[in-house]
Amino acid sequence: MAERVLTIEDLRVSFDTYAGEVQAVRGVSLHVDAGEVLAIVGESGCGKSVTAQTIMKLNPMPPARIAGGKIQLGEYDIVAASEKEMQKIRGKEVSMIFQDPMTCMNPTTQVGKQVIESVRLHTKMGRKEAAEQAVDHLTRVHIPNPKERVKQYPHEFSGGMRQRAMIAMALSCKPKLLIADEPTTALDVTIQAQIMQLLAELRSQMNTAIILITHDLGVVAGIADRVAVMYAGKIVETGTVNEIFYEHKHPYTEALLGSLPHTDARKQERLISIPGTPPDLLNPPKGCGFAARCRHCMQICREELPPAYPIGETGHASSCFLLHPDCPSAEERGDRT
Amino acid sequence: MARYIIKRVAYAVLTLFVLISLTFFMMRMLPGDPFLGDKTVSATTLANMNAKYGLDQPVFIQYLRYMGNCLRGDLGMSIVYNRDVMGIISDSFMVSADLGIRALLFATIMGILLGAVAAVKRGSITDSFSMFVAMVGVSVPSFILGALLQYFLGLQLRKTFHINLFPIQGWGSFNQTILPAFALGLGSLATVSRLMRTSMLDVLSSDYIKTAKSKGLSQRQIIWRHAVRNAIMPVVTIMGPTVAAVLTGTFVIESIFNIPGLGKYFVISIKDLDYTMISGTVVFYGGLLILCTLVVDLLYGFIDPRVKLEE
Amino acid sequence: MEKIEASRFQWVGQSAHDSEAISRPSLTFWQDAVRRLVKNRVAFVCLIVILILTLFSVLAPMFSPFDYREQHYGHTNAPMGTVCNDESVAGFGHTHLFGTDTLGRDIFTRVWMGGRISLTIAVVSALVDLILGSVYGGISGYFGGTVDIIMMRLLEIINGIPYLIIVILLMMIMRPGMFTIIVAYSLVGWIPMARLVRGQVVALKQQEYIAAAEAMGGSPWRIIARHLLPNTLSVVIVRVTLAIPAAIFSEAYLSYLGLGIPLPMCSWGSLAQAGIENFRMYPSQLIIPAICISLTMLAFNMFGDGLRDAFDPKLRR
Numbered sequence: 001m002a003e004r005v006l007t008i009e010d011l012r013v014s015f016d017t018y019a020g021e022v023q024a025v026r027g028v029s030l031h032v033d034a035g036e037v038l039a040i041v042g043e044s045g046c047g048k049s050v051t052a053q054t055i056m057k058l059n060p061m062p063p064a065r066i067a068g069g070k071i072q073l074g075e076y077d078i079v080a081a082s083e084k085e086m087q088k089i090r091g092k093e094v095s096m097i098f099q100d101p102m103t104c105m106n107p108t109t110q111v112g113k114q115v116i117e118s119v120r121l122h123t124k125m126g127r128k129e130a131a132e133q134a135v136d137h138l139t140r141v142h143i144p145n146p147k148e149r150v151k152q153y154p155h156e157f158s159g160g161m162r163q164r165a166m167i168a169m170a171l172s173c174k175p176k177l178l179i180a181d182e183p184t185t186a187l188d189v190t191i192q193a194q195i196m197q198l199l200a201e202l203r204s205q206m207n208t209a210i211i212l213i214t215h216d217l218g219v220v221a222g223i224a225d226r227v228a229v230m231y232a233g234k235i236v237e238t239g240t241v242n243e244i245f246y247e248h249k250h251p252y253t254e255a256l257l258g259s260l261p262h263t264d265a266r267k268q269e270r271l272i273s274i275p276g277t278p279p280d281l282l283n284p285p286k287g288c289g290f291a292a293r294c295r296h297c298m299q300i301c302r303e304e305l306p307p308a309y310p311i312g313e314t315g316h317a318s319s320c321f322l323l324h325p326d327c328p329s330a331e332e333r334g335d336r337t
Numbered sequence: 338m339a340r341y342i343i344k345r346v347a348y349a350v351l352t353l354f355v356l357i358s359l360t361f362f363m364m365r366m367l368p369g370d371p372f373l374g375d376k377t378v379s380a381t382t383l384a385n386m387n388a389k390y391g392l393d394q395p396v397f398i399q400y401l402r403y404m405g406n407c408l409r410g411d412l413g414m415s416i417v418y419n420r421d422v423m424g425i426i427s428d429s430f431m432v433s434a435d436l437g438i439r440a441l442l443f444a445t446i447m448g449i450l451l452g453a454v455a456a457v458k459r460g461s462i463t464d465s466f467s468m469f470v471a472m473v474g475v476s477v478p479s480f481i482l483g484a485l486l487q488y489f490l491g492l493q494l495r496k497t498f499h500i501n502l503f504p505i506q507g508w509g510s511f512n513q514t515i516l517p518a519f520a521l522g523l524g525s526l527a528t529v530s531r532l533m534r535t536s537m538l539d540v541l542s543s544d545y546i547k548t549a550k551s552k553g554l555s556q557r558q559i560i561w562r563h564a565v566r567n568a569i570m571p572v573v574t575i576m577g578p579t580v581a582a583v584l585t586g587t588f589v590i591e592s593i594f595n596i597p598g599l600g601k602y603f604v605i606s607i608k609d610l611d612y613t614m615i616s617g618t619v620v621f622y623g624g625l626l627i628l629c630t631l632v633v634d635l636l637y638g639f640i641d642p643r644v645k646l647e648e
Numbered sequence: 649m650e651k652i653e654a655s656r657f658q659w660v661g662q663s664a665h666d667s668e669a670i671s672r673p674s675l676t677f678w679q680d681a682v683r684r685l686v687k688n689r690v691a692f693v694c695l696i697v698i699l700i701l702t703l704f705s706v707l708a709p710m711f712s713p714f715d716y717r718e719q720h721y722g723h724t725n726a727p728m729g730t731v732c733n734d735e736s737v738a739g740f741g742h743t744h745l746f747g748t749d750t751l752g753r754d755i756f757t758r759v760w761m762g763g764r765i766s767l768t769i770a771v772v773s774a775l776v777d778l779i780l781g782s783v784y785g786g787i788s789g790y791f792g793g794t795v796d797i798i799m800m801r802l803l804e805i806i807n808g809i810p811y812l813i814i815v816i817l818l819m820m821i822m823r824p825g826m827f828t829i830i831v832a833y834s835l836v837g838w839i840p841m842a843r844l845v846r847g848q849v850v851a852l853k854q855q856e857y858i859a860a861a862e863a864m865g866g867s868p869w870r871i872i873a874r875h876l877l878p879n880t881l882s883v884v885i886v887r888v889t890l891a892i893p894a895a896i897f898s899e900a901y902l903s904y905l906g907l908g909i910p911l912p913m914c915s916w917g918s919l920a921q922a923g924i925e926n927f928r929m930y931p932s933q934l935i936i937p938a939i940c941i942s943l944t945m946l947a948f949n950m951f952g953d954g955l956r957d958a959f960d961p962k963l964r965r
Contacts, residue, residue: 056551084555091553103544106563108570108642117562118552153642169552275662292663300656326652335659352808359809363817476893476946478900481938484924488931581810589904593924607816608906615820619813626810 002033005176005209006055006094011069013047013054016062023281024050026233027069032177035207037200039220039241041256042230045278048213051230052179054078055211056094057086074176091118095170099182101162105154112138112150115169122173137168141198160191167198174206181213196223217257221245226315229253232278232289235308239316249311249318252290288320296322296335341638349631354404356623360616361403365396412617417609422617425602430621432508433587433598439514440522440583448526449572452533453565456541467530474527480589483520487593490516506595517594521586525579529572537568573637577630584622681882684958691954694947701944705763714754717912724752725930746936750926758914759936765915767944769829770895774888776834781841782884788842789849800846803839811836815898819907826909833898837891844887848880882959889952893945900941916941 013025025047032038040048053059055071055078071078076089095118098104105114112134120130131150138146141164154162163183170178180199184192200223203210212224220227220241227244229237229252237250248254255274276293279285288294291301300321309323310316321327394402406412412422451467458464477485491504504513540546541564549559591600599618606614685691723730728747746755788799818832896916902908903917904924911918916937923934 058547058551087553087555089553090551096551098544098548100544104548106545106549106567108566108640109563117549117554121553121558155642166548169548295662297660297662298656299658299660300652302660303656321652321657324652324657326654327657328654330659332654333657333659336661348804348808352805355805356809359814360817363821366821472946472950473942475949477938477942478897478920478945480901480904480924481920481934481941484927484934485938488927488934492928581812585810585812585901589901604905607820612820615816619817623809623813626813627808630808 002035004031005034005036005074006030006032006211007070007072008051008055009070009072011051011054011071012067013050013059014065014067016065017282020282023067023284024064024233025054026281026284028230028233028235029069030228030235030238032209032211034176034209035203036226037203037210037212037224039212039214039224039227040230041214041217041220041227043215043256043278045281046230047233047281048230049181052096052181052211052213055177055179056090056096057081057083058096088122091175092122092173093175094177094179095173095175096179096181097163097166097170097183100186101159101166102186104166105162107154109153110151111154111157111165114154115150115165115172118169119172133172137172138165140171140202141165141168143168159187160194163187163191163195164198167195167202171202171206171208175208177209177211179211179213182215183212184219185214185216192219193222199223229256232284233281234289234319236290236320237318238308239311239318240314243311243314243316247311247316249309249316249323250320251294251296251322253318255293255295298322298333338638342635345631345634345638349627352627353624356627357404357407357620358400360620360623361400364612364616407620412620413613415606415611415614415617417606417611417614422614422621425614426599426618426621429597429599429602432596433584433591433600436514436517436521436591436596436598437580437583437587439518440586441525441580443518444522444525444579444583445529445572445576447522448529449533449569451526452530452572453537453560453568455530455534456537456568457560459538467534470523471527471531471534474523474525475531477523479520479524479586480593482523483517483590483593486516486520508594508596508598513594517590517596520593521583521590524586525582528575528579528582532575533568533572536571537564540564540568543567570637570641573633573640576633577626580629580633581626584626681958685954688954688957691951691958694951694954697943697947698951701763701940701947702767705760705767708760709757709764712754712757712760714757717753719751719753723748724750725926725933727930728932747930747932749922749933755919755933755936758919759916759940762914762916762919762937763940765826765909765913766896766899766917766941769826769833769899769915770892772830773833773837773895774891776830777837777841777891778884778888780834780838781843782845784838785842785845785847786849789846789853792850792853796846796850803842806836807839811839812898812901815902816905816907819902824907824910826913829899829902829908833895837895837898841884841887841891844883845880848883852880882955886952886956886959889948889955893948893952896941896945896948916944 008031009029011025011028012023015022015024028047028051030038030040040051042048050059050064054064054066055073057078066079069079073089073093076085076093078086078089081089105111112131115137116125116130116134119125119133125133134150135146138149143149143161143164149157149161154165157165167183178199183199184195187195196219199210199212202208210223212220214220224241226240227238228235229244229250231252237244237248237253239247244253245257248257252274259273274293279289279292285291285302287300287302287304288297288306291297294301298321304321306319306321306324308317308319311318311323327333410423412426414420415422415425418425451470455464455467487506504510506513508514546559546563549563554562587598588600588603590596591598592604595601599621602614603618605611606618723733725748728745730747731743746759749755749758784799784803788796788803814836815832818835819828822828822832899908899915900917900920903915904921906921908918908921909915914922919937920934920941923930923937927934
């Protein structure tokens, strides 16, 4: 069995704003093993980025605040870690790549220096050795002419190349965990595939665990081992890629997959949009977050939070009252869908 | 990069040309005759004088000659002092430059520091203090500030506490430079610190700062290695106007503190209607500022790698 | 597992429309800006200070028992609060609130008279800047291409010459007076405004929401009223507010150089200049106009900052 890299238990993150407490993450539990890719999917504002940034404590605190739960990264207890300890963990044990490679690099510093900065920070490497290593790192992410490229500035790189450089930067200290926060959203479709391929390749080379945050289910299918579907600050369904794509149990997962276009033109299917908007997490609903938009919504869904019901032995679980053993059939419930 | 330099130099030359032309034509539009004033002279004397100074020739020829003289550094004879203007300038300018550089250093260094600290510790007492200083700086004209400083820190301090730390006039000792440099620099300090604060806040909320944090850099390392350098860029772009503000400020500060610099002569010449002195000083100062702006622009091209790609 | 009653599994279906209801009241751009401006206490106080200074400048000279030109040789350089003992003038028996100057003129009256001049110069200059700058910048930005290039190059060259130097030159050749100061200042003051307006126009031309509004069939007037104006105007208004203290500063500076309002008229700048000449003996003669100038500049600057914050869509909540 692979080494467990990250365990999150019942994580709660709140933002204290002028209007009150926004509960962005409301009890998330997940785990990632070495060499595994976990995809967290969900629409914007569902708390997936907040969850990811909290693993590195990147959210400015305040206004953000960890309201409860545990994050165990290898031997480190992240929730209890001080800022000083976090500085040792960031970049070395866990690193991150962001959505927009255009704005994520310092415009006035040479790319090579930026790529090698965390290595120099965490290993006290000499200037000369670091410069040589920077070239190696760029070579590993398939940037052509790395020797010249290290001396260039970010604006001389194309978007795809910048994201490659970001990946080289993030992996330079061989972290146990890489968090990729929508790494391909800002890129052209053709480049997207290349970047995902690169991530897959480096994952198997270095046995790094990856948390991939995205709203693009197409990206997920290609690379992920397991998927966690997030909605309104909670994980509503989690399972292997096949389970989520073909045996999903949660109405939200179903709706999310239904909104995905098929490449098979003969099917002539209409895209299904999900009516409504996610709930305002300033006043989160008492029951299931998806209740208002759910076609199968029942009385209990509005009153109580559904727990995660395990399905089978593979770790597939879904938080929906439809999976409760006492739940009657559709006709008995009066479900007219 | 070469293109950028050529473009900047071309602009500077054009601007200088416009400045000299403007000065020439404005001086010609002055009411009255340069030799008449309050004296009456005979027609022949007048004709002789006109001939001596080339005023009997067509305007165009005069213009070319004026331009040529300016470029050679011949700015004419001061009517009041009866010396050549360039001589007065070379005698007194070093004092002005000394004062100006002190004020400029004070304004930029303190301004950048105050602005950066205010941004990093946003909402703190330091922030409020530096923004208060900035507000006073932009709201009190330098000559009023100078006079008030003289009164309170010069006269009253000596009278009430017998502390003679800040002489209120003259030039030479270090203590004599403190008040004028402060009065002259405070306005620019305010501009610099406000801009630095805004720009620093912008930079601190940018994505690459988050990247730096995700690498494990400490707050201090992030600020020094990534934030300050980027935040200073907009400050560098206003260094040209800042130099201009400080230099034009020397006119009034020097006459208030009785400092024997070029500015003091300039103010006296305005009061005495010494036209050649005025136009000569205008051309000199204008040329100097155009040069300073050019240097700042070129410097900017070197420190910001993004400029190289432009055009 | 906990038992759940069958009745609670009753189907209720979607209620998506409730979830789309907008819980926060919607405000137009201007409503929101005004609301935030009023909430910004500093800016609001500044506005009140500006109004009070304006009111005094308009009214005080009218109701003062002294004329701003009237000289009382019996009590020159009188301290604040001296009672007038000159029987030959209308103000006999009244108090010189701010004292008198070297010629025995009532400083209180002169300060507010000076306020009229200084504020008029500042406001008119700012408005002239606005008009010239908007026309120049608007044309340059709207037409773009060669016109834009030529106009902007020209601007850059003029801008290379420090404006105070041009103003000094202009003041030399024109007859001194309020009109001259306004003309001289406006001749150079419009340049930043022109740049600003051009930048706004160019940026707006490229904005996708304008294209979107056009594509959705919005009429040109509607686009101008709902999209272009709020976005350009807010920046321009802020700029005008900040141009006023700059003009007040220039006026004071010119007065100090002796290029200001000719006597016996006065402005805050000329009063400060006169005050500097004998402030060692009578500091109040400098301090009073200094406070007026500084307070006005401070109030306009901070009000401008407040306006900028109020208009900033990033801060909109």
